[in-house]
Amino acid sequence: MTSQSEPGDGSPDPSLTAVMSERRQLINVAYRLLGSPADAEDVVQETYARWYAMSARQQQAVASPGAWLTKVAGRICLDLLRSARVRRESYVGEWIPEPLPGRTEWITGWSGGTGADPADRVTLDESLSMAFLVVLESLTPAQRVAFILHDVFRYPFADVAEIVGRTPAACRQLATSARRRISDSQTPATAAAARPDVVRAFKEAWEAKDIDALIGVLDPDATAIGDGGGLVSAELEPVHGSGRIARRMVELMDRAPDLTLLERTVNGQPGLVAQQGDAIVVVIAFGLVGDRIRSIWAVRNPEKLRPWTTAG
Structure with missing residues (x-):
């Protein structure tokens, strides 16, 4: 003591x-x-x-x-x-975790724990990405707690058990089930971090309203998800396929010609922020497979954009 x-x-x-x-x-x-x-x-x-x-x-x-x-x-x-x-x-439409602005020192510093198999560990950077946070939503609450505390923060299962209210063996099984679900998820939790050059190519093609260029930077099986929370307009269902996504992006730019796109760090990775006047109206995170964008997460819910109003 x-x-x-x-x-x-x-x-x-x-x-x-x-x-x-x-x-x-x-x-x-x-x-x-x-x-x-x-x-x-x-x-x-x-x-x-x-x-x-x-x-x-x-x-x-x-x-x-x-x-x-x-x-x-x-x-x-x-x-x-x-x-x-x-x-x-x-909740109205799709739910996406709240995006973090670039200054995330407060969320990445960590003193460390003990007791995990190194093969089970997930780095703090990986666990901060939007791709990872999204796939965590498929877990049960107990699975999520056991997985995050053990695999990410390396707490021994004996400690996790005191939080979850189950035996250490049961918590080990929860973490194993979580890993399996993450591995089997349609959203690639281990997708490559978004590269600045790919995000910039997407931005430039979107600004130019070039459908062919957008299709070129998107994976053919890409998915775009919007989150308006019923407070602002957003797609209520995911949009699948590079062609459909490219056309929707151009339609959005046609409806909002005063939209300004800025390259920003979103959850520790290259992303985009869209402004109308001085107001941030959407924050976009990306997940890549190879050198193509496989996932787009566009957060429009103004309640989830509050951290960005004070971000420098």
Whole structure:
């Protein structure tokens, strides 16, 4: 247990420093579990509120404050994931995780855990990509928690079990099932990171309203998904095929000739932002197979674009 400073000795409390130093780790975990920076912040605030609601004696009895905080945050996330599955049944159109602007140091720094087989590990960069976050939506809440905590953050299954409320063996099976589902998913979670040159070629073809050039940069089996949340116009169903996508993109540009496309980093990878005047109206992330764009995720829901209004 971390030692406590004697009251009134004027020295900083090392246990308080240890507790506060866990904030970035908790944000890391919560965003990957929930796909929402705002929800992740709320989870961390609630976690700390529960810590400070305890008496000093109760806090001093906690052998590892970091483990305690992660356990509480994980359980809050698990409850939110279960309720989110119900809420999304009434969501208008497709649901896409909230995109993160380029400055993501707060979401990528990590102190590390132990106990995972290196073959099972997923890097933090991979777990931040839109392709990865999208495929996580196909998992059950328990699978998602077990997979993220073990495979991404390398927590041993004994610790995961305390959060999920199952045995370590059951949590191992949850993670195995999650890996299998991710591997079998139609969305390539391990798709290559979007390359700046490919994204730029897509941008230039879109600006020129060149259907043939757009088709040339798109995979023949490409899929485009829009998320307006019922608040703004967006395709309610995915658009499949390079030809259909290219024509839709040109139609959009015809309807919004004042649209300005900017190259920006989206979830740590090259992406695009579209502005009308000073307002950001859509953030677009890409997934590649080879040198072609296989997946396009276009977030238009203004509630999901709030982090971009303050991004530099």
